[in-house]
Amino acid sequence: MEADRVIRALSALAQEHRLAAFRLLVQAGEQGVAAGVLAEKLNVPPSSMSFHLGQLANAGLVTQRRESRSIIYSADYAAMNGLMGYLTENCCGGMSCSEDAACLPSPQRKSA
Amino acid sequence: MEADRVIRALSALAQEHRLAAFRLLVQAGEQGVAAGVLAEKLNVPPSSMSFHLGQLANAGLVTQRRESRSIIYSADYAAMNGLMGYLTENCCGGMSCSEDAACLPSPQRKSA
DNA sequence: TCCATATTTCGATATTTATCGAATTGTTGG
């Protein structure tokens, strides 16, 4: 992941509502969450929520799909892994934990 | 690490010059780097560099100490670990790699 | 003490970001 992308990802997460939204999306897994549901849960007006989701999407941290009337957002685990990888490599003294510990690509929380 | 602190840390890193500065500080290790050296390396005027270093310090990501005329900044590995831990726990599906892989607390880059 | 060095603080300005109501676009069911 190149520096420019990393900065966009960090900027995207560096905001109260967006961090909260992304956390919810991570919890929700592949299934995702509709924009309106996020707005309601976070107590943010729809237009504002849309703005924030746009930022997350622009940073590549979430994907969106239409499902009937709703637009469902999902966390992009690969992008998050990319970010974590960059931080680990460049901002953590080069210690890497990416080999055996990656962001789960789906909500299948394993036994542990 | 609580959400408010996390957001300040993310905001601090979400900026070209600050991310670059922090990377240099991580590379430099405990020894640290003087403010002026950072300014020169990053090609940023001293007052601007000072502003950015202030942001990093406010976020708790760097510490500073005076050494003669210079002020030396160092990366705070513990803070970075805290951030990584939060992201891993809350934004990565709960997968944790913090047990055996932490940010190195000093520049002692090991054999590998 | 006086001067040069290293950095920060101040102040003014430009840019970016956040907020949110109103209007618009797309979708479904009747």
Add this chain to the structure above:
DNA sequence: CCAACAATTCGATAAATATCGAAATATGGA
């Protein structure tokens, strides 16, 4: 086709952030 629902785009405004020269503060040496 029309009414309702879901979400986004638009537009205007408020707030936070970035930039950087000039002035101020601290340090060390002559």
